[in-house]
Amino acid sequence: MTATPAARPRDIRPSIAVEDVTVRYSNGVTAVEGASFALGPGTICALVGVNGSGKSTLFKSLMGFVRPAAGHIAIAGLEVRQALKRGLVAYVPQAEEVDWNFPVLVEDVVMMGRYGHMGLLRIPRQADRDTVGEALARVNMLPFRHRQIGELSGGQRKRVFLARALAQGGQVILLDEPFTGVDVKTEDQIVALMRELRAEGRLMLVSTHNLGSIPEFCDQVVIINRTVLAAGPTATTFTPANLQRAFGGALRHIQLGGAALHADADTRQLTVISDDERPLVLYGEEDGKALAGEDAPLDRQDARR
Amino acid sequence: MIDLLLEPFAYEYMQRAIWVSALVGGVCAFLSCYLMLKGWSLMGDALAHAIVPGVALAYLIKLPYAAGAFLSGLFAALAMALVRVRTQLREDVVIGIVFTTFFAVGLLVVSINPTSVNVQSIVLGNILGIAPEDVVQVAIIAGVSLLILLARWKDLMLVFFDENQARTVGLDPVRLKILFFVLLSACTVAALQTVGACLVIAMVVTPGATAYLLTDRFGRLIALAVTMGVSTSAIGAYLSYFLDGSTGGLIVVFQTLLFLLAFVFAPKHGRLAAARAARRPLPEATP
Structure with a gap:
């Protein structure tokens, strides 16, 4: 060896x-x-x-x-x-x-x-x-x-x-x-x-x-x-869709959009998915597809605890 | 004075008692390094008591006592496994029930046939009166066990520390654990002759426990434990000539004395060192 x-x-x-x-x-x-x-x-x-x-x-x-x-x-x-x-x-x-x-x-x-x-x-x-x-x-x-x-x-x-x-x-x-x-x-x-x-x-x-x-x-x-x-x-x-299938109710899934997030008509949503550790935070048009394409309007941030 | 001190060596039975005790003490100490790390210490006690009926029966029908001991130890292990699998009882309960049962059967056999074997020599050991053919059995058991341990101590260490890693480097943890328990049973049988069934537990626990307080390296742990096992056993056998007392009792008292010394004075893990560390204003920062 x-x-x-x-x-x-x-x-x-x-x-x-x-x-x-x-x-x-x-x-x-x-x-x-x-x-x-x-x-x-x-x-x-x-x-x-x-x-x-x-x-x-x-x-x-x-x-x-x-x-x-x-x-x-x-x-x-x-x-x-x-x-x-x-x-x-x-x-x-x-x-x-x-x-x-x-x-x-x-x-x-x-x-x-x-x-x-x-x-x-x-x-x-x-x-x-x-x-x-x-x-x-x-x-x-x-x-x-x-x-x-x-x-x-x-x-x-x-x-x-x-x-x-x-x-x-x-x-x-x-x-x-x-x-x-x-x-x-x-x-x-x-x-x-x-x-x-x-x-x-x-x-x-x-x-x-x-x-x-x-x-x-x-x-x-x-x-x-x-x-x-x-x-x-x-x-x-x-993708959130796949994660939802895997975790079902065991996953914390928080979604913010519309008037809760924006003062204007912005349709983008903030999605937080957490398995009690470092959560996955997504920001974009639609939660499921946002990650899929490189060109999708996507901002990912790390929320470190 | 010198003549008096050398007197035990003039007798062949004393010479034999000293070297056999030292050999058995050394191998048991070797095994103790592993046993005490896994919380299996009481298994040694259970085995020692469980082999009593085998020894008694073997003497009764004139078989080598080691064969009887081994068979009865095997039965006890199987019985424990069976009760554990078939019930929800905890391990200590299962050990407690099985080994006392075997021990009771052993005492019964001995009491029904009082001439065949002296109960005291099984329970308390009788190294000073050991028969020459028993010496051969004990020496072979202890010698072979020692050689196997010397060859495989690192593999056993890995299995006891991290079974998964043992597998990833190509070892078979189950086979090595079986090997360990076979060695433990064999050495328990051998120690029966020196310290007796009641005190075997000390031989397979105390030296390792003492060494654990003295070092953080496994190789040194073994070296220290074996040195202590050999020296306490040899000195115990030697002094029992003068004190006319139980060899097993002396050996175990010496082992306990060493443990107490380590408990108080060990350089890093002793009570004094702990007190010193507590007095220090700020503990050494770990970067």
Whole structure:
């Protein structure tokens, strides 16, 4: 394998192909049914849906924890198991999944990304140490490498796990709620890093409730509720109509227009859609179509909380 | 004076007791590093009590005691899994019911056949009187476990820390967890001989807990825990010659003393360090 996290094995073209996938748990609950979407290299894709819509099930099947009852998943053209064996899939966990009291230092955690590149006894070589250092430097966490992980702030913790994904050399990176409990500055840093990784040709799938920031950095969106309701480029897929289908009543939807907003006969409307995190704010002629065309009169603002 | 101090080493049974105790103490301490991090400490206790009937029956029908212990530990684990899946009861309740049941059956077997096995040696351990063929069993169990742990400690650490990551680097968490519990059962069986069923729990919890207060690195945690496990066990066995007291009791008292020392004096996580930090006017800002 290559020594630098940035380099990519030549024959690998990161992609995810989910075809008609159904996941059923042993208690008989069908978590996902007939889900299909496809993503290619150099992509940041948002995975959007209410809690319990099957987002985590989808992540689990991409990481091979659950086997689909029907359908097929391919990562970089390989079976999930093969892709995992080659270290192609990296995972950035939610903060709640991690035991922050575990006696490991920042650099130990990042080194865990290198295990797949080491021998049976997991003895790191100089190349592994260098890769860990580079990955930490890239997320600006090098000065913290000897801290115990629980001593870090929320944003720093996220960056450590991103560094682990980098050190692993993952070409397909799954991020589970990367912006939860993170301040705006860190969110911007993470987004900037993700853009760099996209420029390197990597594929990132991000599950998030931060609807407002999705159009900023995601070029693809998969909207899910037990099945894939819509998938495609953000501009055409991430519409209030699709979101309404996915979230139904679970979404706060505020619309202002006419006399409430304008003193004249302006027909433009202000639409605020929120999943209790950073809301999506739209301003334009008609809420559903406003996002669709580049030439539509559209002003999007960020309402940061 | 020197002669008196060296006296235990003149006896073969004392030499044996010291090195067997040290070996078992070391492996149990190794396992304790993992067990205490997962909130599974009581599993060690449950296993230790659950294997008693197996040991009693094995002595009764002249099988190697390790085989009986292992089978009965397996049955206990299955019973716990069954009760848990079939009822809504909490884990501690299930453990409590199953291990006391097994322990009771064990005591019953022993009391019905008092000649076959000494109940005291199961419950309290009897390393000073360990039979040579039992020494071989204990040494093989502990030695093999130690080798496996030395080879796989990093993989086990990853599984205990982050199962998802373990999978993404190609490990099988379920298989490694099963491996861990097999090792734990095996070492519980071995520790039965040194400290007895009642005190096994201390051997597989205390050294790791003490080391946890002393370091933030897993590798050092293991090194510290194993050092403490080996030294307390060897010293406990050695001193039991003079005090004519329970070896298990001594070992565990020493382990607890070390824990108390760490609890008060540990450089970063001890009470004194915490008090010092609280006295400081402004805590060090984290950039």
